[in-house]
Amino acid sequence: MPPTKKTTEDEKDYTRSENIEAAEARISQIHEEMGVIDSEAAGDELDEDAQRSWDELEAELTFREGEHRALVRAERLRESRERWSSTRFSPKGGDPFEEDPRTLSGRAVYDRSMAVVDSSEGGRHLEPRQKERIQKVLRTRTGDLDGELVGQLLLATENPHYRSAFQKIAASTTPVFTPEESRAIERVGLIKRAMSVGSPGSGGFAVPVLIDPTIILTQQGSENDILRLARVETITNDTWKGLSTAGVSWQFHQEAQAATDNSPTIAQPEVPTHRADGFIPFSIEIGMDWPGFAEQMSMLLASGYDELLADKLTLGSGADQPTGLVTALDAVTNPANIELASASVLQGSDIYGLWNALPQKYRRRMSTAWLSSTSVQNTIRQLGTSDPNFTVDITQEAIPRLFGREYPMNDYMADFVAGTSTDPLLIVGDFQNYLVAQRAGMQVEFLPMLFDVTNNRPTGQRGWFAWARVGADVVNDAAFRLLIDRSA
Numbered sequence: 001m002p003p004t005k006k007t008t009e010d011e012k013d014y015t016r017s018e019n020i021e022a023a024e025a026r027i028s029q030i031h032e033e034m035g036v037i038d039s040e041a042a043g044d045e046l047d048e049d050a051q052r053s054w055d056e057l058e059a060e061l062t063f064r065e066g067e068h069r070a071l072v073r074a075e076r077l078r079e080s081r082e083r084w085s086s087t088r089f090s091p092k093g094g095d096p097f098e099e100d101p102r103t104l105s106g107r108a109v110y111d112r113s114m115a116v117v118d119s120s121e122g123g124r125h126l127e128p129r130q131k132e133r134i135q136k137v138l139r140t141r142t143g144d145l146d147g148e149l150v151g152q153l154l155l156a157t158e159n160p161h162y163r164s165a166f167q168k169i170a171a172s173t174t175p176v177f178t179p180e181e182s183r184a185i186e187r188v189g190l191i192k193r194a195m196s197v198g199s200p201g202s203g204g205f206a207v208p209v210l211i212d213p214t215i216i217l218t219q220q221g222s223e224n225d226i227l228r229l230a231r232v233e234t235i236t237n238d239t240w241k242g243l244s245t246a247g248v249s250w251q252f253h254q255e256a257q258a259a260t261d262n263s264p265t266i267a268q269p270e271v272p273t274h275r276a277d278g279f280i281p282f283s284i285e286i287g288m289d290w291p292g293f294a295e296q297m298s299m300l301l302a303s304g305y306d307e308l309l310a311d312k313l314t315l316g317s318g319a320d321q322p323t324g325l326v327t328a329l330d331a332v333t334n335p336a337n338i339e340l341a342s343a344s345v346l347q348g349s350d351i352y353g354l355w356n357a358l359p360q361k362y363r364r365r366m367s368t369a370w371l372s373s374t375s376v377q378n379t380i381r382q383l384g385t386s387d388p389n390f391t392v393d394i395t396q397e398a399i400p401r402l403f404g405r406e407y408p409m410n411d412y413m414a415d416f417v418a419g420t421s422t423d424p425l426l427i428v429g430d431f432q433n434y435l436v437a438q439r440a441g442m443q444v445e446f447l448p449m450l451f452d453v454t455n456n457r458p459t460g461q462r463g464w465f466a467w468a469r470v471g472a473d474v475v476n477d478a479a480f481r482l483l484i485d486r487s488a
Contacts, residue, residue, distance in 0.1 A: 020072060023064055023068040023071060024068060026064050027064050030060060030061045030064065031061075031366045032365065032366060033053075034054065034057050035364060035366055035404055035405075037053060038404040039364075039403055042389065042403075043389050096112035096113075096116055096155065097112075097155060097158075097159040097160065100187065101151070101152040101156055101187075101191070102190070102191065102194075104152075106151075109138075109155065110139065110147075110151055112151075112155055113138055113151040113154045113155055114138065116155065116158050116210075117131050117134055117154075117210070118131070122210060125210075125211075125295035126210060126216065129218050130216045130218055133215075133216065133218050134209075134210075134216060137150055137215060137234050137440070138150060144233060144236070144237060144240050144437075145233070145236050149191070149195050149236050149440075150209070150234075150440050152191050152194075153192070153195065153206070153209055153440070153441065154209040154210070156184070156187050156188045157188055157206055157208040157209050158208055158209060159184050161180040161181045161183070161184035162181070162184035162187075162208070164178075165177055165181035165182075165184060165185055166205060167293055168181075169205050169446055170297070170444070185205070188205075188206050192206055195236050195441065204443035204445045204467070205443060205444060207297075207301065207441075207442040207443065207444055208294070210294065210298075212301070212440075212441065213298070213302035213306070214438045214439065214468045214470070216298070217306065223306065224306055224307075224309055224310040225371065225408035225409075225410060226309075226310070226313040226314060226410065226434070227306070227309055227310070229406075229408075229434075230313070230325075230432070230435065230436050231431075231432045231433070231435045231436070232435075233435060233436070233437050233438070235273070235437050236439070236440050238273050238439065238469065239270050239271065239273065240437035240471070241269075242271075242475065269475040271435055271471045271472060272437075273438075273439045273469035273470055274320050274322065274469065274471055275467055276305065276308055276309075276468050276470050277465065277466065277467035277468075278304045278308065278465075279463055279464070280300050280301065280304060280464045281461045281463045282300060282461065282463065301466060305442075305468065309322075309436075310410075310412065312472075313325060313436065313472055314326055314412035315327055322436070322471050323473040323474070324472070325427065325472075325474065326413060326424050326427070326482075328434075328473055328474040329427060329474065329477070329480050330424050330482065330484070332482070335357070335477065335478060337424075337482045337484045338353060338354055338484070339483075339485070340425075340484070340485055340486045341353075341486075342486065343420045343485065343486040343488055344416075344418055344419060344420060344421070344486070346379050346380065346383070346416060347383070348386070348387040348389070348390065351380065351383070351390075351402070351426075351483075354426065354428055354481050354483045355402075355403055358428055358429060358480075359478065362478075362479050363403070365430050365432075367430050367431055367432045368405050368428065368429060369407065369408065369428070370402050370405060370406070370407040370408075370426065370427065370428045371408060371409075371410050371413070371426070371427040371428075372409065372410070372413055372425060372426045373411050373416070375415035375417075376414075376415070376416045376425050379416045381400075402428075413425075420485070420486070420487050420488055421485045421487065422484050422486075422487050423484065425484060425485060426483040427483075428481055429479050429481060430479040433474060433475055433479035434472065434474050434480075435472060435474075436470065436471075436472040437470065437471045437472065438468070438469075438470045439468065439469035439470065442466055442467070442468040443467055444465065446463075447463040447464070447465060449461075450462065450463055
């Protein structure tokens, strides 16, 4: 009898990863199947067969979600124990910051970085989804994102000496650093230089990774619906480069007949990043307790940045700023934009026609959504007075939906107004085909005193000037349809 093959640790890791991915794939498939059933019902009661299928899918979904939670929990526990063992009981005393992160192996960078994220001091202010996002970034190795570099930056900026130096920087223009703080600042500067593409920027100090919104800001934590729905990529270069295709066409042939060339048209979209900057005034005292400072600083840096993205991800021109979703779709000629049947008159048939124009494979996806201003959504609600498939009920707290797909509001989009225009009114599509590229790393400079613009007297406020790089664009036009007003 041949000896039983011993399973290596790498093979165990691969199997665990496979099981998690398989569970996620099946959960996604169940959501899509339930979405198809719901869409086919078009608001009516489910028939007997459809109800039976729905009940079976719902039961399986409950089981699969529980299975997925257990697998993820087991994997995180295993990784946490490995990190705890390697960093807490290392031969050198278990200090994750003791060595220069540039000299560590990729595995050691990851382990020590996650030990910091999971520690009571380093990651106490982070929500679970933010920790998961950081973990994903650290584990990614692509042409656009080097997670090891981000891990090195995390270890360098979360080093207690750099954190204390950063707190001094954030509160004074003439900080006095200890020798350890000076070395920590120099180390961060060298890592930032390694992450630079082209001519590196000068001035400013790197924001510690665990309060940096370009790394910890998650879609779920954003009030910006486009950012929440879009595909968001953190990158360590200045331009995201990818591949996209509308898909491969299959065919049937007779026996022994030569196959036809079904090669898809491959596009190579690029999304460049642009400098986003903001001035952040504050009248609060900077505390020396790091978790309190981190939570406070993180909130201030993220709030204005998130609101700027809400504007530019909608209407950005693409010239020295992201290309907004509306801007990109309004410029598309193939597939052409769909006009209202009658100028400045929104009818139910316009909504049905827009949904019908979206290819079926995108209608099926759970990442497909609608988007318009509040004014346009209110107009669509009022169609319920003549078409029972729409509703005038505005008392429900749930997110509005159309054809079983989410319908958030975005008041950077055009209102529905009387008179003729060609305003973009309503978008439907798979938002995973709108890509937001965020370059990892934000920098700030401290301004010690603000002055009143009318009398030039001090206001008692201080401020930070912060900047980052971000870009966005549609990478597959076919995944969206845009309804516009008719000029005449």
